[in-house]
Amino acid sequence: MKISTIRSQILVMPEIDPLANTRENRNAPRPIVIVQIATDDGVEGLAVTFYGGAITAALKRAVDDLGALVVGEDPHRVEAIAEKLRAAAGGSGPAGIFTLACAALDVALWDIRGKALGLPLWKLLGGTRQRVATYASGALRRHLSLDEVVAAAGALRAKGFREVKMQLALPGETTPAKEVERAVKIREALGPDLKMMCDINQRWRPEQAIDIGKRVEDAGVGLFWLEDVTAHDDYAGIARVNAALATPICGGELVWGIVPFRHMIEQRSVDYVMIDLARVGGITPWRKVAGMAEAFNLPVVSHVIPEIHAHLVAAAPNGLTVEYMGWMLELFDGVAEFDAGTGELVLSDRPGLGLSFRQATINRYRMAS
Ligand SMILES: [Mg+2]
Numbered sequence: 001m002k003i004s005t006i007r008s009q010i011l012v013m014p015e016i017d018p019l020a021n022t023r024e025n026r027n028a029p030r031p032i033v034i035v036q037i038a039t040d041d042g043v044e045g046l047a048v049t050f051y052g053g054a055i056t057a058a059l060k061r062a063v064d065d066l067g068a069l070v071v072g073e074d075p076h077r078v079e080a081i082a083e084k085l086r087a088a089a090g091g092s093g094p095a096g097i098f099t100l101a102c103a104a105l106d107v108a109l110w111d112i113r114g115k116a117l118g119l120p121l122w123k124l125l126g127g128t129r130q131r132v133a134t135y136a137s138g139a140l141r142r143h144l145s146l147d148e149v150v151a152a153a154g155a156l157r158a159k160g161f162r163e164v165k166m167q168l169a170l171p172g173e174t175t176p177a178k179e180v181e182r183a184v185k186i187r188e189a190l191g192p193d194l195k196m197m198c199d200i201n202q203r204w205r206p207e208q209a210i211d212i213g214k215r216v217e218d219a220g221v222g223l224f225w226l227e228d229v230t231a232h233d234d235y236a237g238i239a240r241v242n243a244a245l246a247t248p249i250c251g252g253e254l255v256w257g258i259v260p261f262r263h264m265i266e267q268r269s270v271d272y273v274m275i276d277l278a279r280v281g282g283i284t285p286w287r288k289v290a291g292m293a294e295a296f297n298l299p300v301v302s303h304v305i306p307e308i309h310a311h312l313v314a315a316a317p318n319g320l321t322v323e324y325m326g327w328m329l330e331l332f333d334g335v336a337e338f339d340a341g342t343g344e345l346v347l348s349d350r351p352g353l354g355l356s357f358r359q360a361t362i363n364r365y366r367m368a369s
Contacts, residue, residue: 001041001116003075006067008035008060008104011331011365018326019159020139020152030327031056031367033063034357037108039075045111046357048305048328049104049278052097062101070105075112078284082106095256099281106282107308107353114352121354122347125287125315131344132314132336133321134306135163135197142167146182153189160340163195163224163321168212169203176212183221195224197250202228206237210244217246225250225272233260238269250274252289253303257281261289265296272320276303277312286312294318304328307355310336310345331361 015028032050052059092098114121136156156164168179209229225248229241232254242249248271256279273293280286290300299320302309306324313319334355336345348354
């Protein structure tokens with residue numbers, strides 16, 4: 001089997017929240033590149049990549065140029081292909097557009113592998129479980145009013161989510177008291193039994209994270225984790241916060257490639273390792289980071305793109321929970337079903353990723369070229 005063609009397109013997706021239907025963040029369109037790789041056997045793999053922002057056209061071009069080098073290769077030889085791409089890119093990686101482009105190619109190759117072998121990816125990659133925990137994300141955002149966010153929390157609970165993420169580090173004039181009040185009100189709306197995560201998105205100083213984190217602890221909120229408490233690569237600063245708080249610390253979504261995860265983990269800065277499929281460079285390196293975390297007795301969790309990540313977290317023995325963020329859900333058919341009775345995602349037995357692109361969504365959001 002050989003790779004025969006590669007096709008990519010840019011879509012500009014809106015940042016919507018289909019989980020609680022909170023108001024759209026119209027200032028945050030999310031351009032993505034969708035990729036389809038075909039083989040001479042008629043097997044086709046798909047992938048997406050993103051974080052190009054205003055330079056998404058350059059990301060698409062990188063996918064196309066690197067993709068041209070993959071035509072004629074055996075799609076099962078993912079490591080050989082990655083080696084070829086690294087050599088061809090002249091040392092421009094790790095990180096940046098090179099890694100984002102490689103991620104898309106790698107994901108599509110794994111989709112092809114699964115389809116060629118007749119196995120769903122979660123099973124091909126180890127098959128630890130077919131049902132996996134998940135948390136609702138993207139609904140309880142910091143720009144919403146307190147009333148809006150409390151109503152959204154209630155809506156997520158009513159939908160059957162057992163795990164929910166909110167955000168602190170509020171915009172505009174804020175105080176520690178306002179931050180704590182928001183966490184307390186959301187906890188009240190969720191009830192005592194749901195797991196509640198909180199993302200700071202790097203907006204606090206370490207000392208602020210310790211101060212407000214302790215106040216949230218003292219208020220009895222009971223966070224399951226506190227995420228990206230300060231600059232993501234200040235591993236020593238994050239470790240200081242981690243040592244000062246009882247609340248588990250999560251981080252890693254902004255870490256690129258494999259090696260920086262070693263530095264993050266060795267500094268004991270996080271209790272939960274979050275891996276981003278695009279920034280890590282695809283499924284192949286994602287699994288290497290998960291294995292490294294396992295050796296340090298740390299669980300792994302995923303960042304966005306639940307449509308693909310559900311397979312990876314379900315496959316990994318130390319996979320903990322899948323971030324269920326809905327802004328790309330309308331792009332795919334075949335996404336793992338959410339079981340409102342248990343709050344889990346249930347993976348299918350369809351081979352590969354089990355996904356297909358919805359043509360109507362592509363037509364709606366395709367960027368004119
Ligand atoms: Mg985050």
